[in-house]
Amino acid sequence: MARVGESIADVTGKSEFVETRETESVDKAGWIVRRISELGGYENVGDSVKADIFGFDIADVGGSIRLFSDVMKRLGTKLDGDELYEEFQRIYDEGVGRDAGKDKAEDKMWNSGRGR
Known part of the structure; x- marks a missing residue:
């Protein structure tokens, strides 16, 4: 069994290394915490900067x-359920x-190039 953050060897004898998806989240959370702390x-x-840092999918x-x-747990930020949801929602929105604004601008440029 591998610990979070470690690669595990494929036991089929191919000696391939596999990284778990969970590792990516842990690494990204750590990066976000460091970035917010630096700021x-x-x-x-601000919410705009937080949106850039989190880069939600x-x-x-x-x-x-x-x-x-x-990230909130690692930062030690204590919010109740509603506050946590509202904070997430603001940054996500x-x-x-x-x-969405970028997509509209790209569509407008595409359509203007087609004579519309």
Whole structure:
């Protein structure tokens, strides 16, 4: 059995290394915690910057929630259930809204190039 953050060898004799998906989340959470700490702490960072740092995957909302929860625990930020949800939602909406704006701009450029 491997510990989180370690690679495990394939026992079929192929000597391939496999990394678990969980390792990626742990590494990303650690990076986020370090980045927020470098910027002066969670309370001193705006929602727009938090959205950039977290970089939530809109295709994996459950994974985004787990990542956010892990980061909050590591930072020692204590929020009740509603506060935690509202905080996540604000940051998530900021990131998704920005992505939607980029998509609209790209569509507008595409359509203008087609004579529309």
